[in-house]
Amino acid sequence: GNSVTQMEGPVTLSEEAFLTINCTYTATGYPSLFWYVQYPGEGLQLLLKATKADDKGSNKGFEATYRKETTSFHLEKGSVQVSDSAVYFCALSYQGGSEKLVFGKGTKLTVNP
Amino acid sequence: DAGITQSPRHKVTETGTPVTLRCHQTENHRYMYWYRQDPGHGLRLIHYSYGVKDTDKGEVSDGYSVSRSKTEDFLLTLESATSSQTSVYFCAIRGGNSGNTIYFGEGSWLTVV
Numbered sequence: 001g002n003s004v005t006q007m008e009g010p011v012t013l014s015e016e017a018f019l020t021i022n023c024t025y026t027a028t029g030y031p032s033l034f035w036y037v038q039y040p041g042e043g044l045q046l047l048l049k050a051t052k053a054d055d056k057g058s059n060k061g062f063e064a065t066y067r068k069e070t071t072s073f074h075l076e077k078g079s080v081q082v083s084d085s086a087v088y089f090c091a092l093s094y095q096g097g098s099e100k101l102v103f104g105k106g107t108k109l110t111v112n113p
Numbered sequence: 114d115a116g117i118t119q120s121p122r123h124k125v126t127e128t129g130t131p132v133t134l135r136c137h138q139t140e141n142h143r144y145m146y147w148y149r150q151d152p153g154h155g156l157r158l159i160h161y162s163y164g165v166k167d168t169d170k171g172e173v174s175d176g177y178s179v180s181r182s183k184t185e186d187f188l189l190t191l192e193s194a195t196s197s198q199t200s201v202y203f204c205a206i207r208g209g210n211s212g213n214t215i216y217f218g219e220g221s222w223l224t225v226v
Contacts, residue, residue, distance in 0.1 A: 032213055034215075036217075042219060042220075043203060044156070044217040045217075046215075089156070091156075093213060093215070101146075101148075101158070101205075101215050103156045103157070104155055
């Protein structure tokens with residue numbers, strides 16, 4: 001079946017540190033891949049996405065590359081800020097017309113000044 | 114802003130009572146979804162709809178029913194609430210330029226006591 005595995009947190013970094021949150025997936029066919037971010041008390045916001053192999057999604061300094069050979073979509077940012085503190089979810093969307101999302105369990109990131 | 118409004122945003126109810134959560138969208142999207150979010154589980158799909166009166170089950174549909182009598186409204190009903198249904202419920206729509214991106218509402222916090 002379709003599933004997403006992401007590194008468990010929590011992750012604590014100092015401001016300006018480099019961030020990597022690992023995400024791997026299992027899927028049939030060719031899913032689209034997403035990273036969502038959830039700030040405290042809020043809903044999920046789409047951070048970035050990639051729809052085919054070797055695509056790179058990017059937004060707000062975050063990047064992730066769709067790697068079909070390693071079935072991975074790791075999230076990276078070169079220099080985190082306190083405002084990046086949130087929970088990050090990796091997800092895949094599988095086809096069949098309804099574009100249902102399958103989520104990882106989330107990784108909580110805390111950035112200290 | 115994907116034009117999604119959830120109501121109520123917060124509710125406390127007693128075990129055994131019926132509860133209905135409403136999702137309202139303003140942009141005529143065909144696909145709508147209900148997810149629940151629980152610690153350690155990420156988000157899991159409850160039910161989804163692909164048109165008026167067209168709905169289908171997700172991975173955690175037991176104890177829930179849905180209805181969609183108008184394009185703009187997707188209702189989630191807990192026929193007889195249980196403590197295991199204490200959760201945060203998110204409505205989502207499928208949209209975006211390519212039509213394959215899912216956007217979330219702000220969530221409804223439900224506590225069953």
